[in-house]
Amino acid sequence: MEAMIHSSSFLLPENPAGKDSGTGPTYALVLLNQNLPRFTPLLWKHAQLRVCADGGANRLYDDLPGLFPNEDAFSVRNRYKPDLIKGDMDSIRAEVLEFYKNTGTKIVDESHDQDTTDFHKCVTYIRDFHADMEKSKICILVVGALGGRFDHEIGNINVLCRFSTLRIILLSANCLIQLLPSTYYHEIYIQSSVEGPHCGLIPIGTPAVSTTTTGLQWNLTNMEMKFGGLISTSNIVKGEIVTVQSDSDLLWTISLKNS
Ligand SMILES: Nc1ncnc2c1ncn2[C@@H]1O[C@H](COP(=O)(O)OP(=O)(O)OP(=O)(O)O)[C@@H](O)[C@H]1O
Ligand SMILES: Cc1ncc(C[n+]2csc(CCO)c2C)c(N)n1
Numbered sequence: 001m002e003a004m005i006h007s008s009s010f011l012l013p014e015n016p017a018g019k020d021s022g023t024g025p026t027y028a029l030v031l032l033n034q035n036l037p038r039f040t041p042l043l044w045k046h047a048q049l050r051v052c053a054d055g056g057a058n059r060l061y062d063d064l065p066g067l068f069p070n071e072d073a074f075s076v077r078n079r080y081k082p083d084l085i086k087g088d089m090d091s092i093r094a095e096v097l098e099f100y101k102n103t104g105t106k107i108v109d110e111s112h113d114q115d116t117t118d119f120h121k122c123v124t125y126i127r128d129f130h131a132d133m134e135k136s137k138i139c140i141l142v143v144g145a146l147g148g149r150f151d152h153e154i155g156n157i158n159v160l161c162r163f164s165t166l167r168i169i170l171l172s173a174n175c176l177i178q179l180l181p182s183t184y185y186h187e188i189y190i191q192s193s194v195e196g197p198h199c200g201l202i203p204i205g206t207p208a209v210s211t212t213t214t215g216l217q218w219n220l221t222n223m224e225m226k227f228g229g230l231i232s233t234s235n236i237v238k239g240e241i242v243t244v245q246s247d248s249d250l251l252w253t254i255s256l257k258n259s
Contacts, residue, residue, distance in 0.1 A: 001183075001184065001185045001245070002183075002184055002185070003184065003185050003186070003187050004136070004180075004181075004184035004185070004186050004187070005187050005189070006178070006186060006187065006188040006189065006252075007188070007189040007191060008176060008191045008194060008195050008254075009189075009191055010027065010042075010043060010046065010141065011039055011042070011043075011191065011194040011195070011256070012191060012193070012194060013042060026048040026139070027043075027046070027047060027048065027139040027140060027141050028047060028048060028049040028050070028051060028126045028129075028130075028138075028139070028140050028141070029043050029044060029047035029049070029050050029051065029140075029141050029142075029143070030051045030052075030053060030056070030119065030122050030123070030126070030140055030141070030142045030143070031050075031051070031052045031053065031056035031057070031059055031060055031082070031143055031144055032053050032056045032059075032118075032119055032142060032143065032144035032145055032156070033053065033054065033055030033056050033058065033059060033091055033118075033144060034059070034144035034145065034146065034147045034148055034152075034172070035059075035063070035144060035147055035172070035173065036059050036060070036063050036064070036143050036144050037143055037144075037171060037172060037173040037256075038067060038173065040064070040067070040143050041064070041067060041080070043141050043143065043171075044080060047141070049083050049084070049126060049129065050082045050083050050084075051082060051083065051084045051085075051086065051122045051125065051126065052082045052084070052085045052086075052092075052100075052122075053085075053086065053087050053117075053118035053119045053121070053122045054085070054086070054087025054088060054089055054090070054091045054092050054118040055087075055091030055092055055118075056085075056118075056144060057082065057085045057092045057096050057097070057100060058091065058092060058093055058096050059144055060077075060080060060082065061077060061093075061096045061099065061100075064076055064077065064080050065077065077099065078103065081100060081103045081104065081105055082100065082105050083105065083106060084105065084106045084107075084108065084122075084125060085097070085100060085105055085106075085107050085108070086107075086108040086110065086118070086121050086122050086125055087108075087109075087110065087118030087121055087122070088109070088110055088111040088113065088114065088118060088121075089109045089111055090111070091118075108121075108125065117152075117155050117156075117159070119142070119145075119155070119156055119159055120155075120159050120162070123140060123159055123163050123166070123168065126138065126140055127163065127166060135165040135166055136165060136166075136167065137167075138166045138167065139166075139167040139168075139169070140166060140167065140168045140169070141169050141171060142156070142168060142169065142170045142171060143171050143172075144172070145170035145171060145172055145177070146170065146172035146175055146177075147172060156170055157170070157177065157204070157251065160177070160178065160179040160251070161179065161204060161205060161249070164179055164181050164249060165181070171256070172256075173256065174255060174256050175253060175254075175255060175256060176195065176253065176254050176256055177251055177252070177253045178251070178252055178253075179204075179249055179250070179251060179252075180201075180244055180246070180249065180250045180251070180252050181249050182208075182246050182247055182248050182249050182250075185243070185244075185245045186242075186243060186244040186245070186252075187241055187242075187243055188215075188241065188242040188243070188244070188252065189240065189241055190215075190237050190239070190240055190241065190242060190254075192237075192240070193257070194256060194257055195254050195255065195256050195257065196236075196237045196254055196255060196257075197236045197237050197255070198234060198235070198236065198254070198255040199216070199235050199236070199237050199242070199252070199253060199254040199255070200231070200232055200233045200234070200235055200251070200252075200253045200254075201213065201220070201225070201231070201232040201235065201244065201250050201251070201252060201253075202225075202227075202231050202232070202233070202250060202251040202253070203225045203226055203227060203231060203246075203248055203249075203250055203251075204227075204249065204250070204251050205248075205249065206248050206249075207224065207225065207226030207227075207229070207248065208224065208225045208226065208246045208247060208248035208250060209224055209247050209248070210222045210223070210224065210246065210247050211223055211224075211225055211244070211245070211246040211247075211248075211250065212244075212245050212246075213242065213243060213244050213245075214239075214241075214242065214243045215237060215238055215239040215240075215241050215242035215243060216232075216235050216236065216237060216238060216242060217235060217236035217237075217238050218232065218235050218236075220232065225250075237254070
């Protein structure tokens with residue numbers, strides 16, 4: 001079975017160009033409408049495409065200047081201009097829309113679609129933008145994915161499942177979540193300066209009949225996991241590499257440090 005390599009090296013401040021991160025050489029960044037982590041400018045710097053999901057643009061406009069207290073807010077906003085704002089446009093404020101429209105950001109209003117979330121709409125854009133790329137090479141880092149509303153958090157996780165062939169990584173200030181498809185054997189290189197030790201492996205959708213891991217304090221050996229039965233929470237990473245093999249897609253989550 002083919003190995004899929006994972007590494008959160010995109011969170012390392014010294015990572016020279018966001019390269020060799022195991023997430024592929026390039027990634028798109030999506031800003032959702034929740035608190036933006038302090039590392040957002042770092043991810044922004046190396047992103048190939050920067051996208052705001054509707055009210056995510058308000059976060060960029062309102063919160064980014066606060067991360068640069070010695071600078072004028074206007075010049076910070078002019079430095080952090082997204083390539084695209086997409087959604088049903090019911091959350092972005094008029095002044096924010098006007099500002100980014102005037103600075104050349106592409107605006108895609110899909111208010112006719114009330115069946116998919118703004119985040120989902122952004123992922124379809126990025127997928128189609130990279131139509132020539134192999135799907136498993138498309139990496140999307142997502143900030144503001146957690147906090148505040150449980151329906152939105154679950155909706156965001158549902159997007160991981162709906163686009164399970166893409167690499168989508170949900171990030172908040174203290175947590176990372178991604179899907180590990182059952183079609184691969186997974187090697188997760190732990191960046192202990194920025195992540196861990198708390199982690200979890202969660203069967204989502206269907207029970208996992210057999211899962212085997214290495215590198216955890218509580219490893220699984222051909223173990224069954226299911227919602228309503230055993231799931232792995234409050235596990236601890238023990239080594240530099242965690243490996244996971246399962247007959248079902250699993251969510252991998254790990255705590256983030258000091259962000
Ligand atoms: N409290 C939250 N927690 C997690 N994610 C959120 C939260 N609020 C918004 N989001 C994410 O940000 C995206 C944009 O949110 P926004 O507030 O602009 O729109 P919304 O009308 O609340 O959401 P949608 O139209 O997608 O149902 C949402 O699609 C969702 O993915
Ligand atoms: C069963 C069902 N539940 C909720 C919604 C509403 N909804 C889902 S996603 C979304 C956001 C559009 O940006 C809205 C309003 C629906 N359509 N179908």
